[in-house]
Amino acid sequence: IEKQFAVKAVEHAQTYWNLLEAVPPSSLKLTRLDDEIHEHFSQDFPELIENPQKIKMLDEEWMKDPTGKERWRKFISAYEKRVDDYNFGSLIRTNSSGEYSETNSIFVTRMQFYAIEIARNRLGFNDDIYAEAQKEKAKAKKAQQS
Numbered sequence: 001i002e003k004q005f006a007v008k009a010v011e012h013a014q015t016y017w018n019l020l021e022a023v024p025p026s027s028l029k030l031t032r033l034d035d036e037i038h039e040h041f042s043q044d045f046p047e048l049i050e051n052p053q054k055i056k057m058l059d060e061e062w063m064k065d066p067t068g069k070e071r072w073r074k075f076i077s078a079y080e081k082r083v084d085d086y087n088f089g090s091l092i093r094t095n096s097s098g099e100y101s102e103t104n105s106i107f108v109t110r111m112q113f114y115a116i117e118i119a120r121n122r123l124g125f126n127d128d129i130y131a132e133a134q135k136e137k138a139k140a141k142k143a144q145q146s
Contacts (some may be wrong), residue, residue, distance in 0.1 A: 014100075017129075021129060021133035022130075025127055026121055026126075030117060037114055040065075040078065041116075043072070044071065044075050045075075045095055048119070050113070051107035052123050055119045056096045056125050057095050058093075060094060079111050081113065085116070087109045087110065087111065089107055090109065090113040092108050096125040096126060
């Protein structure tokens with residue numbers, strides 16, 4: 001079962017990365033509840049909103065220490081009956097500037113993923129991924145025409 005969770009988490013990460021490359025992230029909607037999730041995240045974790053670098057570069061220790069875990073547990077439980085797979089495992093990049101990798105990914109719940117990635121998208125932290133992918137696509141198209 002653990003292996004199945006890992007496979008699903010990797011598939012989810014790959015799908016999300018493909019989405020970031022295909023759609024401008026600042027206009028991306030991840031759920032029908034994006035606005036509500038972001039507002040709730042802002043209220044429950046104001047120190048992250050006030051210091052966006054903490055959203056850009058996640059502190060795994062802070063997220064998983066007893067106080068952080070309890071705060072996240074409370075946040076996540078609000079979506080139990082409202083978001084499918086709300087507590088399912090997902091991979092998230094610790095540094096939003098980098099790709100998914102062994103050293104730049106941690107395991108979180110789906111709701112943590114949504115809260116953080118919605119904030120990253122709204123702050124423009126994922127826009128470079130899209131821009132770079134579009135540059136590569138244009139370069140490949142140009143090379144094909146030559």
